[in-house]
Amino acid sequence: MEVEMSDLKAHSCEACSPNASKATEEEKQQLHKEVPDWEILEIDGEEQLHKVYKLKNFVKALELTNKIGELAEEEDHHPVVVLEYGKVAVSWWSHEIGGLHKNDFILAARTDAAFNDMQ
Numbered sequence: 001m002e003v004e005m006s007d008l009k010a011h012s013c014e015a016c017s018p019n020a021s022k023a024t025e026e027e028k029q030q031l032h033k034e035v036p037d038w039e040i041l042e043i044d045g046e047e048q049l050h051k052v053y054k055l056k057n058f059v060k061a062l063e064l065t066n067k068i069g070e071l072a073e074e075e076d077h078h079p080v081v082v083l084e085y086g087k088v089a090v091s092w093w094s095h096e097i098g099g100l101h102k103n104d105f106i107l108a109a110r111t112d113a114a115f116n117d118m119q
């Protein structure tokens with residue numbers, strides 16, 4: 001797989017299917033450089049990208065949550081989003097393959113762009 005080193009958010013996502021491949025260690029390393037603020041966590045044996053955004057208040061956090069919902073529906077790829085006052089915690093991974101696909105890094109980049117648009 002070729003990994004573009006710039007503007008990851010502009011890539012088109014390929015649908016995640018049970019036969020899609022997980023990103024290899026090398027691909028993950030390269031893709032992670034594009035979204036360095038995202039932490040790679042292993043939860044129940046599955047890797048996930050995780051980030052917590054800080055916002056001014058509940059309404060702003062809800063606004064980001066809704067934007068993330070739109071991104072997710074556009075791609076039919078869905079994160080866990082935990083909304084609280086002034087905070088949105090987001091986890092992206094691919095359930096079908098039980099780990100990280102290039103899609104997850106793309107959606108992480110788009111989530112950052114949605115947040116940056118609000119600043």
Ligand SMILES: C[C@H](O)[C@H](O)[C@H]1CNC2=NC(N)=NC(=O)C2=N1
Pocket residue numbers: 016076077078079092093094095096097
């Ligand atoms: C049928 C539908 O395309 C799938 O169930 C989608 C829905 N959203 C999804 N979201 C995520 N994060 N991973 C998936 O594997 C996934 N699969």
